Amino acid sequence: MAADGETNPETGKLEFSLDVPFPSSREATIALRSLSPDREPRRGGISKHLSVSGSTLSVRWSADEARILRVSVNSFLDHLSLVIETMEMFGPPVAL
Amino acid sequence: MTVVIGFEGSANKIGIGIIKDGEVLSNPRRTYITPPGQGFMPSDTARHHRAVVLTVLQEALEQAGLKPADVDCVAYTKGPGMGAPLVTVALVARTVAQLWGKPLLGVNHCIGHIEMGRLITKANNPTVLYVSGGNTQVGYRLHRAAWQLFGQISNDPSPGYNIEQMAKKGTQYVELPYTVKGMDVSFSGILSYIEITQHCYNGDELPVALQETVFSMLVEITERAMAHCGSQEVLIVGGVGCNLRLQEMMGVMCKERGAKLFATDERFCIDNGAMIAQAGWEMFRSGQVTELEDSWITQRYRTDEVEVTWRD
Incomplete structure (x- = not known):
């Protein structure tokens, strides 16, 4: 898992990115679709974008305040670990 | 299948x-x-x-x-x-x-809750009283949750069950605020009243009073709903629904109307x-x-x- 954080000089926003490798693109897509439906609870102040490329799940955050960013990233990591544990216990995915 | x-x-x-x-x-x-x-x-x-x-x-x-x-x-x-x-x-x-x-x-x-109650009791077309920690409603009307009151009581296994056990010790009835307006009940005021007056009682009376007052209100609006809909069945669901005193009081009302009461136990109520x-x-x-x-x-x-x- 690779992570990177910095302040964007153009927008002044705090940015954070995370790349999570999965055994296959199928599993990365499952994680994406499990983690995507729930919106960020707060209106404005933060945006989060999830995408899959190959077998890697990528998440990009952009936030006004470090506090909001930290809460969102923490909560995402909690959710991610639950999804991965679920896959380990109840996977692998059936053939489509 | x-x-x-x-x-x-x-x-x-x-x-x-x-x-x-x-x-x-x-x-x-x-x-x-x-x-x-x-x-x-x-x-x-x-x-x-x-x-x-x-x-x-x-x-x-x-x-x-x-x-x-x-x-x-x-x-x-x-x-x-x-x-x-x-x-x-x-x-x-x-x-x-x-x-x-x-x-x-x-x-x-x-x-x-409603579908599980219907499955277990085989009620045909009941008026449903849904009363739980977080939600209280008859039919589709929404009420301030009974949780506001029962949340003060231990939630293991459920407040509805625990207050029933606590109320078994009390013998005396204390009058509490009773608010029913049409199909709506209001529980606000009851908790404040208890908080303000509880030093006057030895502690055993309040669970009885709380049960009798709140459940009377619920039975009243359920009866009104039945009268409006011409319904002859009542189904009680939700975590507080496993309270036997509530079931007993509802049973009296149903008997007077010639209606049938359905309820489930704690396995499916909670x-x-x-x-x-x-x-x-x-x-x-x-x-x-x-x-x-x-x-x-x-x-x-x-x-x-x-x-x-x-x-x-």
């Missing part, structure tokens, strides 16, 4: 149940217990559910003697309830639905996974599914927002 697995975790219980055509194959549950007088906070509750959800899922499959391939649909509670616990349980439901290649179905928690599976079973059989992108949870979710496609 249709097999549905149901995931429930909207409040302090986490339950996963499996239903096969009206038969409960398994229904394991865990309760997050906090000290009396302390409610359960969303993040702590979510942490509790997170710690046990996968174990409970394994138990549900093992007790039912089923493999994931035998499941036809994965149902989960979409709302109403506390956000963080709802998300925790929904994440697992979404993930296994995809791993197993099964359709997903978001269920309204209140509909789950939040559980099978009730979500049962509502999911009805919805799935009528052709409903929830696409993953629409599977977000919602803390507020009125019962009458659900389109009932499974009943005339």
